[in-house]
Structure formats: structure tokens, C-alpha cells
Amino acid sequence: MHSSVHSSSQGSDTTSQVLAVPLREHKGGLMIAVKATLVRDLTLLLRRRGEVLNPLVFFALVITLFPIAISPDPELLAVIAPGLLWVAALLAALLSLDSLFRSDYDDGSLEQLLLAPQPLAALSLAKVAVHWLLTGLPLALMAPILGIMLALPAGSYAVLALSLALGTASLSLIGAIGAALTVGLARGGVLLSLLVLPLYIPVLIFGAGAVQAAIFGDGVAAHLAILGALLAASLMLAPWAIAASLRISING
Amino acid sequence: MSLCLQARQLACERDDRWLFEGLDLDICSGEVVRIEGPNGSGKTSLLKILSGQLSDYQGELFWNGAAMKEAREHFLANLLYLGHAPGIKLGLSPLENLAWYQALSGENGNEEQRLDALERVGLAGFEDVPAGQLSAGQQRRVALARLTLTPRSLWVLDEPFTAIDRHGVAELERQLVAHAQAGGCVLVTTHHELTASPLLRRISLG
Amino acid sequence: MWAFIHKLGSPKWFYTISAKLQPWFWAAAVLLLVVGSLWGLAFAPADYQQGNSFRIIYVHVPAAFLAQSIFIAMAVSGLVFMVWKIKVADMAAAVMAPLGAAMTFVALFSGAVWGVPTWGTWWMWDARLTSMLILLFLYLGVIALRGAFTSRDSASRAASVLAMVGVINIPIIKYSVDWWYTLHQPASFTLTSRPTMPTEMWLPLVIMVLGFYSFFIALTLMRTRSEILRREANKRWVQDLVNGQVMNVEAEEAR
Numbered sequence: 001m002h003s004s005v006h007s008s009s010q011g012s013d014t015t016s017q018v019l020a021v022p023l024r025e026h027k028g029g030l031m032i033a034v035k036a037t038l039v040r041d042l043t044l045l046l047r048r049r050g051e052v053l054n055p056l057v058f059f060a061l062v063i064t065l066f067p068i069a070i071s072p073d074p075e076l077l078a079v080i081a082p083g084l085l086w087v088a089a090l091l092a093a094l095l096s097l098d099s100l101f102r103s104d105y106d107d108g109s110l111e112q113l114l115l116a117p118q119p120l121a122a123l124s125l126a127k128v129a130v131h132w133l134l135t136g137l138p139l140a141l142m143a144p145i146l147g148i149m150l151a152l153p154a155g156s157y158a159v160l161a162l163s164l165a166l167g168t169a170s171l172s173l174i175g176a177i178g179a180a181l182t183v184g185l186a187r188g189g190v191l192l193s194l195l196v197l198p199l200y201i202p203v204l205i206f207g208a209g210a211v212q213a214a215i216f217g218d219g220v221a222a223h224l225a226i227l228g229a230l231l232a233a234s235l236m237l238a239p240w241a242i243a244a245s246l247r248i249s250i251n252g
Numbered sequence: 253m254s255l256c257l258q259a260r261q262l263a264c265e266r267d268d269r270w271l272f273e274g275l276d277l278d279i280c281s282g283e284v285v286r287i288e289g290p291n292g293s294g295k296t297s298l299l300k301i302l303s304g305q306l307s308d309y310q311g312e313l314f315w316n317g318a319a320m321k322e323a324r325e326h327f328l329a330n331l332l333y334l335g336h337a338p339g340i341k342l343g344l345s346p347l348e349n350l351a352w353y354q355a356l357s358g359e360n361g362n363e364e365q366r367l368d369a370l371e372r373v374g375l376a377g378f379e380d381v382p383a384g385q386l387s388a389g390q391q392r393r394v395a396l397a398r399l400t401l402t403p404r405s406l407w408v409l410d411e412p413f414t415a416i417d418r419h420g421v422a423e424l425e426r427q428l429v430a431h432a433q434a435g436g437c438v439l440v441t442t443h444h445e446l447t448a449s450p451l452l453r454r455i456s457l458g
Numbered sequence: 459m460w461a462f463i464h465k466l467g468s469p470k471w472f473y474t475i476s477a478k479l480q481p482w483f484w485a486a487a488v489l490l491l492v493v494g495s496l497w498g499l500a501f502a503p504a505d506y507q508q509g510n511s512f513r514i515i516y517v518h519v520p521a522a523f524l525a526q527s528i529f530i531a532m533a534v535s536g537l538v539f540m541v542w543k544i545k546v547a548d549m550a551a552a553v554m555a556p557l558g559a560a561m562t563f564v565a566l567f568s569g570a571v572w573g574v575p576t577w578g579t580w581w582m583w584d585a586r587l588t589s590m591l592i593l594l595f596l597y598l599g600v601i602a603l604r605g606a607f608t609s610r611d612s613a614s615r616a617a618s619v620l621a622m623v624g625v626i627n628i629p630i631i632k633y634s635v636d637w638w639y640t641l642h643q644p645a646s647f648t649l650t651s652r653p654t655m656p657t658e659m660w661l662p663l664v665i666m667v668l669g670f671y672s673f674f675i676a677l678t679l680m681r682t683r684s685e686i687l688r689r690e691a692n693k694r695w696v697q698d699l700v701n702g703q704v705m706n707v708e709a710e711e712a713r
Contacts, residue, residue: 023255023316023405024329029358036355044343108337114305116356117328123356177623181616185606194602195620198595199627202634209641230630241623248615251306266609268692308611 033118034126041130051099052134056142059092063146074151081150082211085160086167088146089139090200093168096135097175098192100127101183101246110183114250121239124246128176128238136168156214159224166227167207173231173238174199180245203230254281255316255330255405255437257302262311264297271297272457275311281405284428284438284452293458295441296336296410302439303333303408329357332404334412338395342384346370346394349383353398361401369401370394374420388415399427405436413444467544469686470695476679483676490669498662505659511575514568519663520670521565522586525593526628528558528674532600533625536618546682548614549689551621552604553681557674559597566590585639589632596624610689 045052066084067077104110113123143164144157152160178196182188210223262275271294279285279302287295300306302313304320304327313320315327340349347366354361370379373393383391392415399407407428413421425447428438432451446452498516505512535551538544569587570580581587600620607613655663690696 023326025326027329027358029355032355032358032360036352040341040344040348040352043348044341047343103341106337107341108335108339109341111305111333111335111337112339112353112356115303115328115331115333117325118356118358177619181603181620182606184612188606191602191606194595195599198592198599198631199623201592202627202630205634205638209638233630237626241619245616245619247305247307248612248619251308251609251612251615266611268689 030118030122033116034122037113037123037126038130041127042133045130045134051096052138055092055096055135056138058095059088059139059142060146062088062091063150067150078151078153081147081152082156082160082215083208084150085143085147085152086164086204086208086211089143089164089168090171090204092139093135093171094175094193094196094200096131097172097179097196098182098189100131100176100179101249102179105183105249110246111250114246120243120246124176124180124242125235125239128172128242131176132169132172136172137165139168140164152211153215155217156211159214159220160211163207163210163220163224163227166224166231167203170203170227170231170234171200173234173242174203177238177241177245180242180249182249183246184249184251203227206230254435256280256314257327257406257437257439258314258317259302260312260314262298262301262309262313264294264301264306264309266294266297277302277455279406279437279439281435281437282432282451284432284440284446284449286446286452286454287439287441287457288454289457295457298457299333299408299410299439299441303331304328305333327406330405331408332398332402332406333408333410334395334398335410336414338392340383340391340394342391343382345380345382346375346386346397347379349394350397350401354402357402359402365401366397369397372400373397389417389420392416393420396424399431407431407436407438407440409438409440409442411442412440413442467542467546469546469549469690469693472546473683473686476683480676480679480683483672483679487669487672487676490665490672494662494665494669498666502659502662503656508576511572514572516663516666518565518568518572520667521561521568522590523667524670524674525558525562525565525590527671528554528561529593529596529621529628530625532558533618533621536621539614540618540622545689546686548618549685550678550682551618552614553685554678555597555601555604555617557677557681559594559601561674562590562594562597566594583639585636588639589635592631592635593628596628600624 063084066080070076070080101110104113114120116123140161143160144152147157147160175192175196178192178199179188181195182192185191206223206226210220210227213220213223257277257279259275259277262277263273264271275298287298289295297306301309304313304324315323320327340346341352344352347363347370350366350369351361354366367376367379370376373396375390375393375397378386378390383394386394392412396412396416409428412424416424421444428440428446429449429451432438440446494516499513502513504510532551532554535547535554538547539551566587569584569590573580573582573584573587600617603620604613604617607616687696
């Protein structure tokens with residue numbers, strides 16, 4: 001129970017010694033660190049293209065399942081297309097979330113990230129930005145093609161891509177909180193979905209709503225504005241929650 | 253100018269079990285402090301607490317006389333921590349790995365420094381090989397290259413000798429002592445028996 | 459103030475003071491719930507539109523109130539735990555989560571039962587019911603996360619962070635679900651938004667709400683107390699307490 005402490009100092013007079021390695025003042029350089037983290041994560045992911053492509057293939061596959069399961073009738077598909085596209089894109093974005101911090105946790109670089117003399121929130125924001133660039137953005141760009149296959153009415157394609165681009169950014173930020181909370185758990189994947197999906201609902205409502213509004217010819221500005229507001233709120237709050245969660249997870 | 257990391261009445265409880273209690277430590281310039289103890293005695297937890305990763309402890313930490321909470325930024329700017337896992341990305345080359353570590357502390361650095369640091373740990377010729385193709389010992393050496401690349405006064409090293417060959421061990425040991433002689437300070441856990449040196453001090457847990 | 463907070467943080471102090479408070483809340487809960495149920499179910503007038511089936515609000519509305527309040531209470535406890543490292547707050551948060559999930563389930567179930575006479579179906583994607591369902595998922599997430607960690611300290615912190623993230627999101631979710639609902643089913647009949655409810659109908663409702671709250675506080679105190687004993691089982695004062703009780707029993711048996 002009690003630990004005993006024996007220390008045997010062989011004595012070294014160092015009080016007046018001059019340090020060969022002088023003590024450093026904290027110098028900042030946050031932008032350098034953020035940029036390097038962006039470059040590092042981008043390089044890593046681009047070298048493993050499979051991981052970038054998997055969510056996109058998953059997206060296309062899920063969209064293929066619906067006409068097969070429901071009906072190939074274009075009129076019916078056109079009605080449900082906005083919702084289907086949004087739900088499938090959301091699940092595809094969720095799929096890649098588990099690996100966001102996992103490899104850093106496994107190889108010890110997460111500890112180093114935590115000990116960098118930089119705000120952890122900013123560094124994790126850089127990691128989330130890479131996740132969005134290589135998951136959310138490609139999904140948004142791909143969605144119009146799948147929209148054609150679901151007979152999505154004309155005039156809503158640009159809104160679909162734009163709403164997905166805005167929305168998936170919020171999804172990446174919110175999802176990263178869940179990923180950070182579960183990164184220390186051996187089987188965090190399913191739990192991650194359970195934690196994160198309820199929080200995705202507002203984004204889903206306004207994202208799919210924007211596409212529907214575009215189809216009905218209503219104004220989409222309000223929807224997009226709310227999506228933007230959700231993104232702004234996530235940008236402000238999520239990095240702190242991610243940082244706090246990472247610190248918890250590193251404790252094991 | 254000297255540096256001092258102090259702990260007062262440090263205690264760590266992990267799920268109703270005290271790993272250690274009432275620990276008073278003074279880790280100052282010019283010392284190599286080795287934490288000893290059997291497996292599970294809390295060596296890694298102690299290093300994590302002392303390096304500011306674990307907040308889950310009782311007692312006080314001081315950095316150069318100031319409470320750790322206030323001095324944390326200054327502390328981190330002078331800390332080099334190497335954990336159990338080397339923290340090396342297998343998909344990146346040693347050069348790229350080191351570049352990220354340099355940038356994390358807010359410096360751009362340059363390629364020459366990095367090449368030089370890699371050469372010193374015996375990795376000349378492997379600079380651009382993806383780290384995944386290196387052996388475990390070579391990966392560890394990439395991490396150890398940070399000791400020369402990003403000079404910090406306080407080194408906290410958790411089992412740094414893992415997977416290193418005999419020649420490398422001797423070299424690293426010399427490096428630790430030289431760092432202490434130069435007024436730096438080293439905190440280390442290892443199963444490897446360190447050569448006796450007047451600068452070496454042992455702390456036993458458990 | 460500071461000293462008070464820390465005193466409150468001592469499990470032993472909380473254990474003692476909660477022993478004194480607990481009976482009062484139990485008494486209030488029983489009294490209010492009995493009076494409220496009798497009044498609401500037997501004496502309040504029937505609704506002119508829904509007849510007697512409206513009486514389910516005397517369970518549904520208090521449960522729904524409580525379901526939301528407990529989540530807020532849980533998040534506040536989490537915040538207190540994270541900021542001041544007060545363990546009792548975390549113990550309270552830990553016991554609140556299942557209670558909150560249960561209350562959410564009661565609200566959902568009573569809503570579904572109510573749906574049969576009102577809508578002719580067990581489930582409608584009504585705004586309130588949908589928000590309640592999402593709240594249930596949030597509760598399940600917090601409970602599952604706490605259970606997933608092997609280290610209790612990390613589990614406590616993780617659950618606290620998730621509860622705080624959840625509580626920030628609840629109003630956003632509620633707002634967006636309401637918005638979604640009005641967009642898709644405009645001007646439909648909602649369960650409880652009756653602007654004018656006669657006094658003899660809402661007074662028992664208020665009593666029921668207060669009764670539910672008292673019941674919740676009493677139950678939380680009780681379960682926090684057993685959580686304290688469980689977590690502090692190897693602390694001196696708990697062992698003294700147990701030994702003392704054993705000795706009392708032995709003394710009585712000897713007599």
C-alpha cells in the first residue's frame with residue numbers, strides 16, 4: 001500500500017551552474033505548429049488513399065441500396081432523394097471518424113500533441129480540418145452525381161453540395177468530440193455512433209431541409225444561414241470539448 | 253540559472269488503489285534521476301504526472317518554484333518527453349516525423365538540423381525511408397533524434413532503451429550523463445542497469 | 459462560500475446531512491403524489507374534447523419535465539465535478555443518468571399510450587415525442603460511455619464532458635425538431651399545448667410535478683448514499699460505520 005521512498009543523492013553542486021541548454025521562454029509559433037499538423041495529416045491520409053476513398057464508396061453503395069430495396073420509380077425516388085442523400089453522407093462521414101485520433105493514440109503521438117507548448121484545441125482543430133477536407137468535402141462534391149441517380153429534381157444540386165459542405169464541417173467537429181472520448185477504448189466504434197448520432201440531428205434537419213426547400217422553390221437562404229450558424233457554434237465550442245476529451249482519454 | 257521540478261506530498265490513486273503516497277521529489281539541474289520499481293508500481297503514472305499529462309493526482313507540483321498551474325507553459329516549452337510508444341508515424345519518413353516535432357514547438361527548423369540529428373543516432377541513409385519499413389530499434393532512434401534536434405533542459409524518458417542495441421545503449425547513456433553535466437536534468441525509467449555515475453540518483457517506488 | 463463547497467464535497471458530510479434530508483423528501487413525495495393522483499384522476503373534470511384520456515398528462519407531463527431537468531442536473535453535477543473535483547457531484551451524476559433515462563422512457567411510453575385514443579396510433583412523429591426520443595438516446599449514450607471505461611476516474615470525466623456537450627445541444631435539438639415538425643405537419647394537434655386549461659385541471663398537474671421532483675430528489679439522495687458507501691468502502695469512516703452497526707446489532711442480540 002504505502003510506498004517507501006529511498007533517495008540517495010550523491011550530491012552535485014549545481015545551484016550556480018550555467019545551463020548548456022538555456023531555459024526557453026514560450027515563443028508561440030502556433031501557426032507553424034498548426035500548419036505542420038495540417039501538412040502531416042494530409043500527407044498521411046493521401047499516402048493511404050484507401051482510407052480516403054472508403055467513405056465515398058460507402059456513400060455510393062448505400063445510395064445504390066435504396067432503389068433496390070424500395071423501388072426504381074423515379075417519382076418516388078425524387079421525393080425521398082434529399083433525405084437519403086443526406087443520411088447516407090452523414091453515415092459515410094461517421095464511418096471514418098473512429099480513425100481520426102486512433103492511430104495517434106496507438107503510436108504515442110497523441111501524448112506528444114498534448115505536451116506541445118501550444119493550445120491543444122487549435123492543434124485538434126487542424127486535425128478535424130483535415131478530416132473534413134478529405135471526407136466531408138469529397139462527399140459534398142460527389143453527392144450531385146448520386147443525386148442524378150436518385151432523380152433529384154433539377155435546381156437543387158448546387159444547394160445539395162453546398163449544404164453538405166457546410167453541414168459535414170459541423171459533423172466533423174461534433175463527431176471529433178465523440179472520437180476523442182472513445183479513442184482510449186478498445187471497441188469504441190459502435191459507441192462512437194451512439195454518442196454522436198443524436199447530436200447530428202439538427203444538422204441533418206437543416207441540411208436535408210435546405211435541399212427540400214430548393215426543390216419546392218422556397219428560399220434556401222434561411223436553411224443555409226442556420227447551417228452556417230451551427231458551424232460557427234461548433235467551431236467555437238467543439239475544439240475545447242475535443243481537447244478536454246483527449247486529455248481524459250490519455251489518462252486511460 | 254538552474255531548473256528544478258519539485259513534487260510535494262504527491263499521491264496517485266488509481267481506482268481505489270494507492271500507487272504511491274506522500275512522495276516528495278526534487279529533480280534539479282545536473283542530475284539523472286532513475287525511477288525504479290517493480291511492474292505496476294506506478295512508474296509510468298509518476299512520469300506522466302511529472303510531465304503534466306495526468307491531472308489526476310493529489311499533492312503539489314512546482315516548476316522553478318512556481319506552482320505548476322501557473323508555470324505550465326514555461327514548463328512545456330522546456331520539456332522533452334518520450335513515452336512508451338515512440339510517437340513515430342509509420343507512414344512518414346524520419347525527416348518528416350522530425351519536421352513535425354520541430355514545428356510543434358513553434359520552430360520551422362531546417363533540413364540540415366534534421367539530417368544532422370538523424371546522423372547522430374546512426375540513421376544516415378534512412379532519412380527518406382517510410383518509418384514503417386524501419387526496425388523497432390530504428391524507429392526508437394528516430395524518436396531519440398529529438399534529444400539533439402530540439403534541445404530542452406528537462407528530459408522525461410519512459411523506457412528509452414527499449415529495442416536499442418548495445419552500442420546504442422552505451423551511446424544514449426553517455427548522452428544522458430552529458431546532458432546532466434551540462435546542467436540539464438534527466439528523469440528516466442528503465443529496466444536496463446545504468447552505469448554508476450556521481451550524477452545518478454535513484455528513487456524507488458513500491 | 460468556498461469552505462461550504464468543500465464541506466459539501468466531503469462524502470462523509472454529505473452522507474450525514476442527506477440522512478436528515480431524505481425522510482422529508484420521501485414524505486413530501488408520497489403526500490404530493492397521492493393527493494395529485496387522486497385529484498387528477500378522480501376529481502378533476504374530464505376534457506371536453508378528449509374525455510378521460512387526457513388524464514394521462516398527470517403522468518406524462520411531470521415525467522417529461524423531470525426527464526429534461528435531470529439531464530440539466532446531471533450536466534451541472536458534471537461541471538461541478540470537473541471544476542472543483544468534488545466526487546459527490548460525480549456520484550450524483552452517475553445515479554441520475556439511469557433515473558433520467560427511466561423518466562424519459564415513462565414520458566415516451568405515456569405519450570404512446572395517449573396517442574391511441576387521440577391519434578388512433580401508438581406512435582406519431584410529434585415534435586415533443588421526437589425530442590423525447592432523442593433525449594433518451596442522449597441518456598443511453600452517457601450511460602454507455604460511463605460503462606465503457608475500465609478506469610472509473612476517466613469514466614467520470616468522460617461522462618461529465620458528454621453530459622455538458624449534450625446539455626448545450628438539447629435546446630438546439632429541441633428547436634430544430636420543432637421547426638422540422640411545423641414544416642412537415644403544419645397546424646396539427648399537439649398533445650399538451652392547450653392555452654387555456656381550467657384551474658381545477660392544472661392545479662393537480664402542478665402538485666404532480668412537485669411530487670415527481672420530490673420523488674426524484676429523495677431517490678437521488680438515497681442512491682447517492684449507497685454509491686458513496688460503495689466507492690468509499692475502504693475508507694475509515696465507512697468501515698467504522700459498518701462496524702458500529704454490526705456492534706449495535708450484536709449488542710441488541712445480547713440483550
